[in-house]
Amino acid sequence: xxxxxxxxxxxxxxxxxxxxxxxxxxxxxxxxxxxxxxxxxxxxxxxxxxxxxxxxxxxxxxxxxxxxxxxxxxxxxxxxxxxxxxxxxxxxxxxx
Amino acid sequence: xxxxxxxxxxxxxxxxxxxxxxxxxxxxxxxxxxxxxxxxxxxxxxxxxxxxxxxxxxxxxxxxxxxxxxxxxxxxxxxxxxxxxxxxxxxxxxxx
DNA sequence: TCTATAATTCTAAACATATCGAACTAAAAG
DNA sequence: CTTTTAGTTCGATATGTTTAGAATTATAGA
Numbered sequence: 001x002x003x004x005x006x007x008x009x010x011x012x013x014x015x016x017x018x019x020x021x022x023x024x025x026x027x028x029x030x031x032x033x034x035x036x037x038x039x040x041x042x043x044x045x046x047x048x049x050x051x052x053x054x055x056x057x058x059x060x061x062x063x064x065x066x067x068x069x070x071x072x073x074x075x076x077x078x079x080x081x082x083x084x085x086x087x088x089x090x091x092x093x094x095x096x
Numbered sequence: 097x098x099x100x101x102x103x104x105x106x107x108x109x110x111x112x113x114x115x116x117x118x119x120x121x122x123x124x125x126x127x128x129x130x131x132x133x134x135x136x137x138x139x140x141x142x143x144x145x146x147x148x149x150x151x152x153x154x155x156x157x158x159x160x161x162x163x164x165x166x167x168x169x170x171x172x173x174x175x176x177x178x179x180x181x182x183x184x185x186x187x188x189x190x191x192x
Numbered sequence: 193t194c195t196a197t198a199a200t201t202c203t204a205a206a207c208a209t210a211t212c213g214a215a216c217t218a219a220a221a222g
Numbered sequence: 223c224t225t226t227t228a229g230t231t232c233g234a235t236a237t238g239t240t241t242a243g244a245a246t247t248a249t250a251g252a
Contacts, residue, residue: 001122001142009118020112021210022105026097029192041228050212055230057210074219074228082189089188093181096125117240137198146242151200153240170198170249 011065012096015088018064023047024057028066028080037070037079107161108192111184114160119143120153124162124176133166133175 018024030043044054058078061067065084070077088095114120126139140150154174157163161180166173184191 006118009121012121013116013118016112016116017209020109020116022102022109023210025105025108025192028189032189032192039228044229049210051229052213052231053211059230060209071218071229074226076229080189085189089185092185093124093128093176093178096121096128113239119240135198140199145240147199148201148243149241155200156239167199167248170196172199 012088014064015066015084018060018066021057021060023049023054024061027057027061027078031067031078031080037077040069040076040078043078108184110160111162111180114156114162117153117156119145119150120157123153123157123174127163127174127176133173136165136172136174139174 019028026047027043030046031038040054040058044051047054049057058067058069058076061078062069066081067078068081070079115124122143123139126142127134136150136154140147143150145153154163154165157174158165162177163174164177166175
């Protein structure tokens, strides 16, 4: 187990933790279905969670590298980072 | 969000939780490298964790459907369930 | 049968995560 | 300048995860 692998695993662990929650899976699914960026509020509307909890989930996804966020006036817009999914899910076992 | 999706997400969450740990990623990597089943003891030797902790990690992987276990005499042998990886990692976003 | 080996289960602890409401920040609208 | 809107941060709490050591189970061998 070399040092590079330890670092890579930290990233993988953070990604898998981010994915290991039903609310966050749903956020990803909604963004995938839309195929484009969406406002945080619009995504959160269907989520039966407090705004602080929803904000926490967006942060978790962003810090894991699974989304990016852009501010426009008072709103924030989120989109999926397809590059991250590509990198960590395509041929997962071989790339591990 | 239909009922089938809720059930599917439970499975996904369990799989991602199982993958969100460096020791378990290492177990999977060792099995992938071997390309065949391995004894629990042999895998555990390089893991700097107590035997009870290692047993817990094997259980976590098995219960998530990522491995199967076979007993032979006093030993147990573990192997990867490639079908599960195939199902949940190939085209992850589309299948979500 | 007694002992050694391989692994699991139990118990307790230390640590991490998910959740909410309240307080806060930033920006538009009045 | 005050109010409204959109989202974040803080503090507290409940729940879940990881870990080790001790006790336990299962099996092989002397």
